[in-house]
Amino acid sequence: MAETYVSGAAGRYATALFELARDANAVDAVKADLDRFSAMIAESDDLRRLVRSPVFASEAQERAIAALLEKAGITGLSANFFKTVAANRRLFTVEAIMRDFALLVAAYKGEVTAEVTVAQPLSDSHAATLKQALDALTGKDVKLAVEVDPSLLGGLKVKVGSKLIDASLKTKLNSIRTAMKEVR
Template sequence: MAESLTIARPYAEAAFKLACEQGSLPAWSDALSRLSTVAGTGVAHELFGNPQLSGAQIGALVADAAGQLGPEQRNFVRVLADNERLAVLPEIAVLFEAQRNAHEGVLDVVVRSAYPLEQKQLDEVVATLAARYGKQIKASVEVDPELIGGVSIRVGDEVIDASVRGKLAHMASAMKV
């Protein structure tokens, strides 16, 4: 994974720079998301390893499967195909989104809850995090019944654990002599 990120980083940076110059960050985000989905399929991985197809053919198939792409985005896929880097499209998409979020002052957070959150509850969590970090919050929600109750929030490398499971684990460690 670390090697894939190292390989993907310069491509993500180049795509981000081009998207900024064109003023088309949302379009590039959408295109990279679709390309990432296509590249992550088993069929695509079979294509990547097929010696009977040229890089240009594989790139064209991936671009066509991703749907509407602009000329620069198609060229980007062609460059990836020529350099045998189509397999790192998912990592490129992740790195691109991280750069976009940093550029736009947005924080990605993952809110894990034992039960599905109502929209009002999620809005309260997002408002609290926005006030704490002074940035816009883009939250994704995961349901994890093992938390027993409460929530666990991941903001970058930081974890805010307000779950029953976390509190029980803390109590158990405090009780050990």
């Protein structure tokens, strides 16, 4: 976990929550609660406004969050965390906190995410082969985040951490085009 850095207020909250969850053997449960709350934000314009807007009073945010948590069945450490964030008027950072928490959990579990961009959807066998190759290359458990971009024409782009492997047909054609311009 020493290789994962989170900073700012969101990083401090995420780190504190992660350490509490780890000490309570509840990392997976808290992660599931945060994922559920993140999905709620994505689905509700009203919740997104409540979370992001500074015009709501602390008490109003606390009441609304408490009601939402109860309705969603989010209890315990996760509920206390959200209530504390609301009470401290830091609800606007909750999305960054959840993102940082996910990074800390991934590092704790030895997981790495590979952002894969392909021209066409990957079949299950191709995805499994790519995952195995990336697992062997990184020595870690790699999760694939696949995005389809037909403009690549063929091939794929893989980004793991700060490393990018671009084996797309579009890039190869652009390289040939540039080489031909230089020859003239």
